Amino acid sequence: MKYIDYYEVLGIPRTASDKEIKQAYRQLARQHHPDLHQGDAKQAAEEKFKAVNEAYEVLGDPEKRSKYDQLGRNWQTGQDFEPAGTGFAYSTHNTADFDLGGFGFSDFFANIFGQDFAQRRQTGRPASFKGEDIEAEISLSIEELLNGAEKDLHLTTPNACIACAGQRFTSRGVCPACGGLGMTEESKTVKVKIPPGLHPGASLRLKGLGGQGHGGGADGDLYLHIKAASHPSWQLANKADLTMDLTLLPEQAVLGAKIPVSTPHGQLQVKVQPGVRSGQQLRLKGKGLPQGPGRYGDLFLKIRIDIPARLTDEELALYRQIQKLKAPAAEN
Template identity: 50%
Template sequence: MSVSFQDYYEILGVSRTATEKEIKSAYRKLARKWHPDLHTGRDKETAEEKIKKINEAYEVLSDKEKREKYDRLGANWRAGDDFQPPPDTEGFHFYTGGDAGASGFSDFFEAIFGGGFGRGARTARRGPVQGQDAESEVELTLEEAYRGGQKSLQLSTREICQACGGQGHDGQSFCPRCGGTGVTSSTKTLAVKIPPGVADGSRIRLKGQGGEGLNGGTRGDLYLKVRILPHPLYKVRGSDLETEVTLRPEQAALGDQVSVPTLDGAVLMKVPAGSRAGRRLRLRGKGLPHKGGRGDEYVIIKIDIPERLTAEEEKLYRQLAALRKGV
């Protein structure tokens, strides 16, 4: 018998002293990278071959008995070398009959461990298992967060593979649909009801929109973390808002009524005479909702100095300067 030796440690990129946790972590990273659904054309064919080797390596190294048996072959083999049973392999049974390769494993695997898929019977789940909860993010404008309403979201999801029921194999070999990972990638569109007054960082629960359950188990929930987008007019300070209003010098000096934007629409605000730049004026109850009421809106005064003056305006400014000279 002559088959090509498979270096399972090299395939997973781990040392021969790797722990179970390190092996599992390496497998997950490689399975995500080489998942056939993430590739197209020739790259997909390459990914399918890669994932077979990765799954086979993990099948052996994650199983204590198989790993011990594999390790007894020694560390001096190189991947691709012709493998002949070493002369000191007492206790080994090398399989030579049967339908080699029918299980989806390499001839090397078949020669040492025989056909069939040994892991499936041990890991098969019994009884319903609830799906995992999932978390994503929803971006809202300040107005959407304040008023609430319905928003359409498109989310990327990972669903249990329907071909293998999430087991990663179809009885005799790794599932070709999911590449042995037990899940497939998909997208779905949800109509999400946004409650009025949601705060930045809060979470919206969508019951039954999380991970799919196993063996008839209910789906998990999806939690959407709210992120309020920056606003061109307002800064959010907890439940309070800040905005700015620009006054001409005479408005600031003499006082005036000016239009100020709020989330409920523009309102007229009285500016006291002698208002200086940077002064904060409060509009009570015009902020964001909070438990027990609403926050306030603070309007910060800015004063605009005209870039160009008419001859009459310049004359008046000079008269004002003369009047205030020495004051």
């Protein structure tokens, strides 16, 4: 028989995490499920579906994966595989002895895991386990980051398949109810309370809002990742700092002025020094987003000088007077 590279079957590196293995399996199992194909494509999908299930049966089980990884040090894809004489303890037997045919597993699998797999199916695995944790993102306005909010979240949560108790197989083979995924999906809406003082990139753990537990096991948790929504006035510069434009009239830039400025923390009177230039930045310390208990980022005001579109005759006369005053300096 040929050595089978289960990592290659799932399209993942040998360093893949448990989460990456599960994600790859579910994606491929859905893609190649035989019920989604017809004609010649259906037979090819069935073979791929069996291979994907077999790969996950090994790599999704820490004990099986460890045993398989030891074997993988000495074998490569496509090489002839001979259990005897390798110094590794294999189960050399007839696949039919353990009735693995109904599960669609290869002789390669049966020679390594057949007896262990069959005994577990006969005695049964623990029926109680914790529901899956799930992750989601939520965009909050700057005001909501500062003050907190209550939000309705529309979630799709994975629950253990009732027909196979989340094991992906029944006594007849791959579970027809969940298609070998071991789970079904439920859409639900939950109300969550967002505490004040968050910053973009923060994560909240909401206990019990993940996938449903099975057999008395606790429900999984929801990990909510916080993002900042766009704002008409303030732009996010980094994790906690904000920027905004401060528009001045030419005379305000030349002579200085006090300008009312709206910040996330309320309105302030900002003193602009005489002679400020377009593009300069003024820093309002601590007027940005939260970045820890009692600490806030800054708000940076970027100076823009606006030339009025319409001027009165008197204003034009004054500008011409300034022009005349500057003319001798320009000639010199």
